[in-house]
Amino acid sequence: MRRESKPRRLSAEEVAIILDSVADGVFTVDRDLVITSFNRAAEEITGFTADEAIGERCYNVFRSSVCQGGCLLAESIRTGLNRSGLEVNILNRKNEEVPISVSTAVLRGRDGELLGGVETFRDLSAVEQLRRETRRRYTLGDLVSKNHRMQAVFALVDDVAASTAAVLIEGETGTGKGLLARAIHDRSARCERPFIAVNCGSLPDTLLESELFGHVAGAFTDARQARQGRFELADGGTLFLDEIGDMSLAMQVKLLRVLQDGTFEPVGASQARRVDVRILAATHRDLKERVGRERFREDLYYRINTVRLRLPPLRERPEDIPLLVDHFVARFNELTGRGLTGRRVSGVSPQAMRALLRYRWPGNVRELEHAIEHAFVLVKDRTIGLQHLPVEISGKVPVESDESEGGGAGGSVLDDAERRVIEEVLAKHGGNRAAAGRELGVSRTTLWRKMRRLGIRLR
């Protein structure tokens, strides 16, 4: 079909009518970022009228989280490139935060001269509301999951919290046993009282006993002053015994006594003390199997195992990886202040996500958290790429879970340096941990934990 005549060009008024009928906010600026047009949707989203906005610099109207150091519109005008998909929040006329997604393009005249830029933006309040609802459904305290086994655990937590039953939490290192214990405490009637955690696997018996039950002055060589144990500190609240499966049989007897009659004696004391403490225990070991091998007392096993909750490892719930990535990206944006300085990280690239999904995660969620933190140190742009991930993940080498205690991403340069310093100071003091701890400015217990973590043995 052949046109009879050239179609007429729309008038400015007709263009304005069209723009006003668009559901997205649209505005244009000149080269100095002064607003030159402002459509009806822009008025509705921002609360400012076109009359107020036109003639004003756009950053004074939108007051977004990127206006002062990451303005996409300025970038489009400077580079001539279109940008899209950035999510920011603006402040509306009432000073309320409104989440929007932004797309920008450069505006040029018929002869190619630079006129300014155009920005379209969409109100994401409803989307954000939906996200919040999804987050609420998939979140328990600091745990995030949509996996059906995790959801089954989440569903039990309120009932478990309302009871006084002893709870045993099972799961590999890094699956969030401590976070689950905390969530149970926070939902219980004891939530206003202390939540005290002890890692039973990181201390030898003598230190663990003093840690749990405290000691009186003079109980042993370094005990110059009396010290309260974790049981006393947790009185009225919750005591979380992590890695209870690593506790020696001798310590298990002492623990059983507290659980049976609520009394204990601090190291060196002659009188028993009574406490009201709810016990939550956790382990990465198969306790039933340890009972069978007589490495764990059967009576204690049944005492701490009224309710058993099992957290599956991350490799068995890959559907949680994108959700957890979003969760940690949002957290590190906030922690590092990037969300407010225009350097907000929006997520990971498809290649990086593929690598994250392929990896075996021996250190579970904690390792994923560290991987995202590692990427935040390296990433300069808004997207985490394959090159920003730790090499054991980006290198596409699947690592088998060895159920090892440390889990995580293995040794680092910092660990090596710390190991070297500790070994030197120990050697200087002939292996005396108390003296080495004093020189290093850490307690004997802390030094022991560090030695254990770093694999340092006394010669």
Add this chain to the structure above:
Amino acid sequence: MKKIAIALFGEEVSPRFGGSMRFLVSEIGSDGAGAAAVEEADAVSPDRIPAWLESLGVSAVICGGIPRRYQADLEALGIEVIWGVIGPARNALEAYARGTLERDQFLCRGGRRGGRRRRRCCRPQELGDHDPGSKRAGNESKPG
């Protein structure tokens, strides 16, 4: 004497508290504003700015907009928040010292109604230093 801090974006009032670590700080006495100095928060995150301002002895903050959480933090420390101010920071400081910040229409609290372009509150003619060549008093180039 009252110490105030104006969040800065270049030479202008920052459109959003937390978007910049720089503040124009001045003491206001009965004879007006004292010498103003630009101070930079030594905070690693904007969350720490309220405590830093408190440590300076600031009792009022002026800015363009401010997310609610920062406003709550500042007010919890007893620091007054005056938001909705735009234009050159030094002009806003003088208007505040004269007690005419609102009358000069620097303020654009959301509810203000009537009149054309009420938010263009720091036009040169309103400040008595009219410069026909400039869109704003003392600020011909945009902040960077």
